Amino acid sequence: MPATHRTSLSLPPGAAISSQTPPEIVSPSTFRRRFERDQMPSGFKPLFSFKLLLPSMIIQQKNVVVVNGIDQFNPLIQLLDQSTISDELLVRNSSTSNSTILLPINHFGAKGNGISDDTKLLDQSTISDELLFRNSSTRNSTILLHVNHFGAKGNGISDDTKAFEEVWKIACSLSSEAKIIVPHGRTYLVRPIDFAGPCRSRLTLRISGTIVAPRDPDVWDGLDPNRWIYFHGVKYLTVEGGGTVDGSGQEWWARSCKVNRTNPCRLAPKAMTFHRCKHLKVRNIKSINSQQMHLSFTACRRIAISHLRIFAPVHSPNTDGIHIVASVNVEVKNCTIRTGDDCISIISNSSKIRVRGITCGPGHGISIGSLGKNNSWDQVHDVKVNGAILSNTENGVRIKTWQGGSGYASRITFQNVWMENVSNPIIIDQYYCDSFVPCANQTSAVSIDKISFIGIKGTSATQQAIKFACSDSFPCRRLYLEDVQLSPYSGEITTSFCWQAYGSSSGLVYPPPCFLSPCDTCSIQQKA
Incomplete structure (x- = not known):
């Protein structure tokens, strides 16, 4: 300035x-x-x-x-x-x-x-x-638009949806860069809303206050149940500001069939969805109590995600922190995630993903997949997770695929990850089945190749610290372990398990792997 x-x-x-x-x-x-x-x-x-x-x-x-x-x-x-x-x-x-x-x-x-x-x-x-404005010497300056000027009350009770729709319409129409201000100290009740592009210039949504969803799921009757705050077709968008996005998901969780099997299984909104966005930055936002997933990125290109704080209770169903779908060139860094599901999940035709500086737990860890559900074709490749701390999670670093699917997961590296009291610290599961009834055995599978685990250390809450359960028809190939040290959180030993898993290791690896075994199941144990 x-x-x-x-x-x-x-x-x-x-x-x-x-x-x-x-x-x-x-x-x-x-x-x-x-x-x-x-x-x-x-x-x-x-x-x-x-x-x-x-x-x-x-x-x-x-x-x-x-x-x-x-x-x-x-x-x-x-x-x-x-x-x-x-x-x-x-x-x-x-x-x-x-x-x-x-x-x-x-x-x-x-x-x-x-x-x-x-x-x-x-x-x-x-x-x-x-x-x-940022630069008085040039024409490339920013126009600020305050949501209160468009009728928003910010009292947490009045419906401010229309004000947000109007301010977005103006901001998206400007030929100069615009910044929408959601001020600190105010709470804005916003119903399901679409922020549609394309916009004429760069745009920033600065959330310094709180945006809160309606508590009653019936508000979504007749609307798309997958959406709350929905951005689509926007280029050069930045969402930032240090404020909070509150999904008010408590009633949604109570109605979930995963919480109570007598409830019908129904879709629930993702708190923030970014669809077909390019050159996107999402940073310095707190997302809490999402109805389902907190932030979902679908069919996006060139995304930078940083300094997010994502929180939901450990038993809240399907509240993934960051969900990446069919997206390319994604960087996720310096985020703290504590939820009831995956901290980060990467699925369906995503590639060139870089993840670092993640603190995760409680939750289900960092996952590739699930892939191949309902006999679908999926691929995920060129993914690198480098630098993460996982504590008290149900899984550590995981690849999960359904039987009957097709496609591949390849060139994926998990590196420099610290585990603390983590169940299943390293796991590949080609028999994944998230269903109330057993899944049928099928021969087709998503192939898994060139997966590396380097510098994975800490403590396992389960005796089986390494599990490679691969397909009979499509064995896992070119798995690699290096400098892996997973001690028992309590007890005397940790073990590794392999089924149709082929690979190699280097340096100290504990528990020792069981690659290239001709037997049906192979388990190697060693005292700590």
């Missing part, structure tokens, strides 16, 4: 705003109409300088700068998220690039009646440096 930006004061309100061409004050209705009709005035540019208009008011000398003249409002430039910016923020000076924005103090709640104390408004309605 250039330090040369200054906010100037004009008294009285009718004083001249600029010595140049007067700015055009665009009313909210006119502004929206122009964007809807794509008839913004020619030469529209992002805005850089500001004048704060103060009608007559009482200002007590406490916690506020007493203004005497102009150019003395820099101490007020602090926190965007606690301010409410007027619709008349949308002002331009068509003759210059350094345009002027009017900020009438009345729009911050000041009464201006000479009786009411308006001090607090000057103290709390502060203006962010970010509001001055």
